[in-house]
Amino acid sequence: MIFSFIGMSGTGKSFWSKRLEKERGYQKYSCDELIEKELSSELVVLGRKGVNNLSHWMGQPYDERYAANSRRYLxxxxxxxxxxxxxxxxxKNKNMVVDTTGSVIYLPPELLLKLKQLTKVVYLETPEFIIEKMINLYLADPKPVIWGNLYKPLLDENKMETLKRCYPELLKYRINLYNKLADIKVDHFRTERSFTVENLLSIIT
Structure with missing residues (x-):
């Protein structure tokens, strides 16, 4: 089987991709890791590794570098x-999994069509009751996020207040697009400690 995981940062795309790779021998394609490799010569000067390195490179929507770097990221x-x-x-005969980024939904339609043709698109859902938790996780540990035109500061806000106010709108916007792209959805119970790779595969295969 060939799967792709979609959803917001922090919903378990990389976690389950790594579990499938380690426990079931799936070949894994991690888009964030591949993007980091493409940017390796620039990122090495930042002295960081992984998604946090990408986040630092891209910046936040209020940073001067953000507009150009977010376009390049896409x-x-x-x-x-x-x-x-x-x-x-x-x-096509191998078991494979594509670990997409949260911004996959912003890619060209023809590329998303190809993703659906070649993989079973699995949406790791974000229920409304954990939105506040996700906001706090993002603020504490920022990931590279494409905001589009949904970051809209008000005159009486500081930067963190704007992020906290706008992030739920970003989630709602993306949830709609993830639902449209998905072939199958996996509920939030996948985060329970007793939930195994076998449980996941029984749902998505």
Missing amino acids: ELEAKVLGDSLRKIEND
């Missing part, structure tokens, strides 16, 4: 996803 995301899908298309 360009690289389209490149690495396209490259991954071409490899998958040439070797």
